[in-house]
């Protein structure tokens with residue numbers, strides 16, 4: 001029996017998935033979403049599902065230790081979603097997409113692995129801070145979860161090398177907003193190209209974090 005809060009969470013996931021899909025942030029069956037329910041279980045998108053066509057009653061419910069409770073088979077990335085909740089109590093929702101500009105950024109050689117988006121506008125700094133890069137593993141590899149578990153306590157967002165972003169939030173709307181802000185920053189990086197950028201100074205960054 002699904003309670004009202006859980007039903008609202010299911011409907012929010014369907015709505016945000018459709019919004020991502022309709023606006024071109026998600027295509028085909030790429031990407032996955034999850035959130036922490038009040039009962040301590042996770043609600044996640046099923047593996048192979050199109051974010052534009054999620055169905056509230058078919059979303060996967062999984063315990064924090066990985067047992068599949070109900071719904072369709074969970075995302076192949078459920079391990080890394082679980083790792084983020086388990087290693088950062090502030091994390092209440094996770095968005096993983098293959099959105100174009102962040103994924104393009106994730107394919108560049110020579111990224112600063114401690115922060116892939118060197119600050120040049122305030123909003124990414126204010127929303128997520130540094131964005132570390134996780135080395136490439138094939139999708140579903142458990143080592144993604146291991147690396148994210150190590151980074152989770154000190155970070156809110158991550159770039160999986162040659163794959164795409166993983167972004168957390170205090171709820172799914174917040175995680176979605178953080179993701180969209182990061183995608184815009186990545187778009188600016190490619191728009192600016194080789195032009196010299198005035199990056200924010202250390203003092204300017206410190207002021208944003210205070």
Ligand SMILES: O=C(O)[C@@H](O)C(=O)COP(=O)(O)O
Pocket residue numbers: 029030031032045046047048049074075076077096139140
């Ligand atoms: O890139 C991949 O294959 C996964 O990370 C992904 O985005 C979709 O996998 P499922 O959530 O299992 O559909």
Ligand SMILES: [Zn+2]
Pocket residue numbers: 030031096097098139163164
């Ligand atoms: Zn993926």
